[in-house]
Amino acid sequence: MKLKVYLSGEIHSDWRTQIIEGCKRQELNITFSSAVTEHDASDAAGDGLGEESTSFWRDHKSAKVNAIRIKHAIESCDLAIIRFGEKYKQWNAAFDAGYCAALGKPYITLHDESLVHALKEVDGSAQAWAQNPEQIVNILKYLTTQA
Template sequence: MQINVYLAGQIHDDWRDTFRAHAVEIGLAVNFLAPMEVHERSDNVGEDILGVQPNPVMKDEVASMMNNLRTRVLVEKADVVIAYFDTSQYRQWNTAMDAGIAIGMGKPLILVRDATKHHALKEISNRAQVTVETPEQALQALQYIFE
């Protein structure tokens, strides 16, 4: 059996690469899906497809349309969604949005957040199937599916 796992979270560092590498190390039969991980491409995709926009707001709007399409299609294909709220300085609105999409679609959700984010994420945590504090624990939860 192989499952599809969507990795929701910020795109400012290589956490997904580390997560994928650990999954390979422990032999998980997992196909990973993710948002666009090249920040510049994510920001510019709307103009790349629809042409130059008249102002920054419209540039953001058309990029959002394309990124939301991608997210919707890939979350739909996912068997499990992992929403990782790391401890970086970045606001993680996209992670919350992706978690909400997964919940709305009835997709199983593993929420990864440390104790400092408990209060801010309590509603998402309440709707997740599993809440863990580290990516390693999320991998162990995935591994349990295969036992």
């Protein structure tokens, strides 16, 4: 089975690389997609539409441009992995989880135990909760190799 997996959320650690490399080592038939993970590039996504006098409107335009990519990735994926990190609040990841839930797209949350209470509703709609990238790779291996 081939899967299309969307990787959403926290951009301050290498969790995406760990999952992608772990799946490569297992020779899993998976295609990955993601939002833009480089802060400056993401923040500048709407700059081609003209300069803004306030950061609010710059962020607003860039969020809308970024949403084109994210919407397409979520709608065309088979499964989303949604990572919540410790350092920052990932409101965008929570939104992605809600969008997946609304579309009936399965998703797995990835976060440590300290966020269980804060993410109880998000986890409640998820098909699984993982605490590390290795657990995600194990789930993806199961999904792609079991008859």
